[in-house]
Amino acid sequence: MPALSQQMQQLSETCSHCSLRYLCLPDHLDSHDLQKLERLVDSGEAVPAETELFAQGDGLTHIYAVRDGSAKTVRIDEEGFEQILGFYYPGDILGFDGFADQQHHCSAVALETSHFCRIPVDQLDVLVDELPSLRQRLVRLMSQVLSEDGRMMLTLGRKDSEGRISSLLLGLSRRRALRGMPPTPVPLNMKRADLANFLSMRLETVSRVLTRLQRAGVIKVSQNKVDILDRDALRERSSRGAWVADQS
Amino acid sequence: MPALSQQMQQLSETCSHCSLRYLCLPDHLDSHDLQKLERLVDSGEAVPAETELFAQGDGLTHIYAVRDGSAKTVRIDEEGFEQILGFYYPGDILGFDGFADQQHHCSAVALETSHFCRIPVDQLDVLVDELPSLRQRLVRLMSQVLSEDGRMMLTLGRKDSEGRISSLLLGLSRRRALRGMPPTPVPLNMKRADLANFLSMRLETVSRVLTRLQRAGVIKVSQNKVDILDRDALRERSSRGAWVADQS
DNA sequence: TTGGTGTATTGATCCAGGTCAATATGGCCA
């Protein structure tokens, strides 16, 4: 049951009319350029939960934009351990890490029944050479991801379990607000194990922290969604327990 | 005392003759395009250790390529905690995270006396629109960083202290090999505190792990450099202690 | 040579969170 999509604004088949165009690739493109872009985009059928959009090691043929629903990216290292690299919501792009050597370095999996726009990279490549605005947009989106990865490394590296969960919840909430959705019941469309993996914790610890935060009256947990009751307290907890760095 | 530069191949003032051109921006550019690029590049004076190339929050005016020496990038979060995001060696580019909104999201600091090529972004921007090959190169480099960040998150998230140190040493060694430098005495040109910060450990733990690895005969530590005596053992330790993921 | 300062190593203690194990809850199908 796609919880998010129920609340989504109407999505159009074309980028020009898509409510997400200011988050997604089309942002800053004039209508002429935009039309060229949307001719490339294939906004396909709904895909069920667990569908793999692409797998680590696959050749890079398309990148994907989330239309509605959600996805995660997973990377498996040499020793066979897997790490969830991110969760993706409407307007987010999947597949940027494939441009380096034309193959995907992680897998992408739908978390729920979702729609994705498929964009063939070979055609995109041609169009990018043609449209400076699109080139700039692409570079900025990638750069943005880079800088968010930095933020994530900060969270993973320096925060304790409560700080990590709090940061995650605030982050998800903020991303909902960016998309014009109500920021407070945050649906947790991924499993606890996914959360735990992403935050580098054990799922037992995730559980414990969630109930602790609930008992403190900061959030209200109910199955797959979290109400943020006291945002300030949550913010406070998201930084508490962060280590002080040794000066160098 | 710039340990790295003593072993560096001769560096030319121009990209065309630079021994690092296949790692750096120029890779895959034909000689005509390359000449246009190198007209932008200002390969300046030596800068001493601790020099800040740009600061978090600065407007994006230049990106930098390491010519010789080394650098680190540091990010300070809202609460004032700082995290080292990466170490950079000849051929590496600094500043990619600034393209998102034309300002730097981290600071860059030289670790030792170093040379950097300065590339003005406004002119680069124009040139990128003109040269598809350069555009492609830029996107690939950024994508590569993205995918390496993923690897780092994996290390930070899933490995214990010994795994982290081992991974770091192997990584530094591999990057030296990529640059045609002898892979085994790995100079640690950053302070222990920097290492600790980067790996999200305490410097005492870094020390302890280094001596433990030394006692095991895997490495030989001497002040600012590490000899890798048993690469296989090091590899083995870099994966040992990594958690098993809960299946989702 | 000595003293001072910054950096690295080592030792002793303690706790957050990992581990193992039991129990609870909810969704689904017969």
Add this chain to the structure above:
DNA sequence: TGGCCATATTGACCTGGATCAATACACCAA
């Protein structure tokens, strides 16, 4: 409506690494 299975919560225990503190080492200046 009950039984099954996947997922989530809670409990008890233990260990890796953070913390606090002392000591060692290197480098420089007087």
